[in-house]
Amino acid sequence: MIGVYLYDIFGASAGNKSSHPKDESNSITNQRNLIMEYIKSDAVLSTYTVREYIDDGISGTRFDREAFEEMMTQVKEGNIQVIITKDYSRLGRDYLEVGRYLEFVFPVLKVRYISVNDNYDSNNFTGATGGMEVAVKNVINMMYSRDASKKVRSARTTLAKAGKFIGPQAPYGYKRSESDKQKLVIDEEPAQVVRLIFEMAIDGKKYKQIVRYLNANNIDTRVQYKEKHGKKWNHPRNYEIKQWSATAVMNILFNEIYTGTIVYGKTACNAQTGYKSKKMNPDNWIIVENCHEPIVSKQTFEKAHKVINKTTCNRTKEQGSYKKSIIICGCCGKGLVNSYGYYKCSCDYDPSKYNCRNVRMKTEEFEAGVMQYINTTAAGMLEHLQIYKKKRSSSVELQKEIDKLHQMKSKAEAKKFQLYDDYTKGIVQRDIMVSERTTLTERIGEIEIELHELESKIQLEQCINKAGEEETIELLSKMETFDLDIIRQVVKRITMYDDGNIQFEWNVDDFLQVK
Incomplete structure (x- = not known):
C-alpha cells in the first residue's frame, strides 16, 4: 500500500x-x-x-x-x-x-x-x-x-x-461580521444567555446554581448552538458532553470580550512548534477597548466580579487550600468532593445521561475502605521490592554500558558526516562512501536497539528507587489515619463508580501489579 x-x-x-x-x-x-x-x-x-x-x-x-x-x-x-x-x-x-x-x-x-x-x-x-x-x-x-x-x-x-479579532472561533454570544471577518457583531440569541449569566452572578448565584438552571431549561451550549445552525466546530477536543459546566460559565464571566475589549498575549506560544509555553505577565498583554459592541457594560462586568470575589473569599476561608482531586467520578470524570459527610460527584450533568448522583459514599466508609486496601497493597509492595532488590543488577553498571554505547553511536554518526564531507571534497569515491555509510547506518541501528533495552532497565531501576524506597510505601502500609497528601505520592487516581465499586490507579503500577 x-x-x-x-x-x-x-x-x-x-x-x-x-x-x-x-x-x-x-x-x-x-x-x-x-x-x-x-x-x-x-x-x-x-x-x-x-x-x-x-x-x-x-x-x-x-x-x-x-x-x-x-x-x-x-x-x-x-x-x-x-x-x-x-x-x-x-x-x-x-x-x-x-x-x-x-x-x-x-x-x-x-x-x-x-x-x-x-x-x-x-x-x-x-x-x-x-x-x-x-x-x-x-x-x-x-x-x-x-x-x-x-x-x-x-x-x-x-x-x-489594531483591535482586530483573530481567534479561530467567535466567542459565545458573538459572530463574525459579514463585511469584516476580523470584527465581531452580537449574535442576539446566545447573547441573551450571556446577559442572563451575568445577572445571575450579580444576584449572588454560584457557578453550580447557574449551571443547574441552564441545563434544566435546555439552553444550548456553545457547541449545540453552532451545530444547530449548521456550523462546524473546529476544535481538537472531543465535546461528547454537551452540557453546561461550571468551567464554561466561569469562562464567560471572566472574559472581557463581552465588554467590547479584546485581550491578546495572555500566553506565550512557540510559533514554530505550536506548543503553548507559559502564561505571560499582564503588563505585557495587548489590551484594546471598544473593538466591538459590548454585550454587557463594564459596570455590569465589574459588579459581577465583586460578588464572585466575595463569594470565593468566603468559600476559601471555610474550605482551606485546594489541591486537584485524585478521587474521580467513574461516570463523568470530574473530581469528587467531601461534603456533609459524603464523598460525591461535583458535577450537574443531566441525570438521564449521567448517573453521577449515585456516585456517593459516606466519608467514614470510603476512607476506611481506601485505608484497608492501601495498607494491604503497600505491604505486598514491600514484599515484592525485597524480592526484586535481591535479583536486580546494579544501576551503576547499566549506566556505564549506556554511556559507552552513546559514545560509540556519536563516533559512528560523526564518521558518517565526515564521509559526506570527504565525498564532496573528492577525497573519497562515491561507491566507497555509500558502502561505508551503509555499514555505519546498520551499526547505529544495532546500537539503538541495545540502548533501548538498557535504558528500559535503568528506567525500571529509577522507578523503583523513586517510588519503591521503603519510606513512603512502609508509611502507607502502617498508616492509621486517612492522609490524602501521603496517598497521592503513590496513587495516581481513585475512581468511584455508581455501583459502589472503587478502582485504584498506582503511580508505581509499571513494575508492581499488586491487586
Missing part, C-alpha cells in the same frame, strides 16, 4: 478555503492532484492501493502530527511499503528530524520514500539518501519555516494592536 502524506502548515483555518466538502486548504487539494498524477504515470505505483494521511494547519517542525503518527504506525505494522510527499518540506521542516527519517527510520523499516518535486526516490539511492543536495534543501526548509513563523507572529501582533 502507498501512504500519501498531505500537509499544510496554515490549513483551512487560516482562511485559505476550497470548495472541498471537508473545507481543506487549497494546498492540500493541489498536493493530492500532483501526487495522484505521479502515481498514475508509474506502471508499478499505479498497481498499489493508496491511502491518504492529512495534517492541515499544524507546524511542520513538529513530528507529533496526528495523521503522520497514524501513517508511521501503519508502516511499522508492515501495511505501507511506499510513502509519497509533494516535496521534503511536506515531510517536515526540522532538518535534523527529516534527516533521521531519511537516513535511519525509513531504511530500517524498509519503506520506499518519494519526494515528487525534488525528483527523489530512495530506490535510486541504495545505501544513501541523495547526499548534500538533500541536506541543503532540508536546512533551507527549516530556515523558511522559522522566517514564516516570525512573519505570522508579527502580522498577528499588528492585527491585535
Whole structure:
C-alpha cells in the first residue's frame, strides 16, 4: 500500500478555503492532484492501493502530527511499503528530524520514500539518501519555516494592536461580521444567555446554581448552538458532553470580550512548534477597548466580579487550600468532593445521561475502605521490592554500558558526516562512501536497539528507587489515619463508580501489579 502524506502548515483555518466538502486548504487539494498524477504515470505505483494521511494547519517542525503518527504506525505494522510527499518540506521542516527519517527510520523499516518535486526516490539511492543536495534543501526548509513563523507572529501582533479579532472561533454570544471577518457583531440569541449569566452572578448565584438552571431549561451550549445552525466546530477536543459546566460559565464571566475589549498575549506560544509555553505577565498583554459592541457594560462586568470575589473569599476561608482531586467520578470524570459527610460527584450533568448522583459514599466508609486496601497493597509492595532488590543488577553498571554505547553511536554518526564531507571534497569515491555509510547506518541501528533495552532497565531501576524506597510505601502500609497528601505520592487516581465499586490507579503500577 502507498501512504500519501498531505500537509499544510496554515490549513483551512487560516482562511485559505476550497470548495472541498471537508473545507481543506487549497494546498492540500493541489498536493493530492500532483501526487495522484505521479502515481498514475508509474506502471508499478499505479498497481498499489493508496491511502491518504492529512495534517492541515499544524507546524511542520513538529513530528507529533496526528495523521503522520497514524501513517508511521501503519508502516511499522508492515501495511505501507511506499510513502509519497509533494516535496521534503511536506515531510517536515526540522532538518535534523527529516534527516533521521531519511537516513535511519525509513531504511530500517524498509519503506520506499518519494519526494515528487525534488525528483527523489530512495530506490535510486541504495545505501544513501541523495547526499548534500538533500541536506541543503532540508536546512533551507527549516530556515523558511522559522522566517514564516516570525512573519505570522508579527502580522498577528499588528492585527491585535489594531483591535482586530483573530481567534479561530467567535466567542459565545458573538459572530463574525459579514463585511469584516476580523470584527465581531452580537449574535442576539446566545447573547441573551450571556446577559442572563451575568445577572445571575450579580444576584449572588454560584457557578453550580447557574449551571443547574441552564441545563434544566435546555439552553444550548456553545457547541449545540453552532451545530444547530449548521456550523462546524473546529476544535481538537472531543465535546461528547454537551452540557453546561461550571468551567464554561466561569469562562464567560471572566472574559472581557463581552465588554467590547479584546485581550491578546495572555500566553506565550512557540510559533514554530505550536506548543503553548507559559502564561505571560499582564503588563505585557495587548489590551484594546471598544473593538466591538459590548454585550454587557463594564459596570455590569465589574459588579459581577465583586460578588464572585466575595463569594470565593468566603468559600476559601471555610474550605482551606485546594489541591486537584485524585478521587474521580467513574461516570463523568470530574473530581469528587467531601461534603456533609459524603464523598460525591461535583458535577450537574443531566441525570438521564449521567448517573453521577449515585456516585456517593459516606466519608467514614470510603476512607476506611481506601485505608484497608492501601495498607494491604503497600505491604505486598514491600514484599515484592525485597524480592526484586535481591535479583536486580546494579544501576551503576547499566549506566556505564549506556554511556559507552552513546559514545560509540556519536563516533559512528560523526564518521558518517565526515564521509559526506570527504565525498564532496573528492577525497573519497562515491561507491566507497555509500558502502561505508551503509555499514555505519546498520551499526547505529544495532546500537539503538541495545540502548533501548538498557535504558528500559535503568528506567525500571529509577522507578523503583523513586517510588519503591521503603519510606513512603512502609508509611502507607502502617498508616492509621486517612492522609490524602501521603496517598497521592503513590496513587495516581481513585475512581468511584455508581455501583459502589472503587478502582485504584498506582503511580508505581509499571513494575508492581499488586491487586
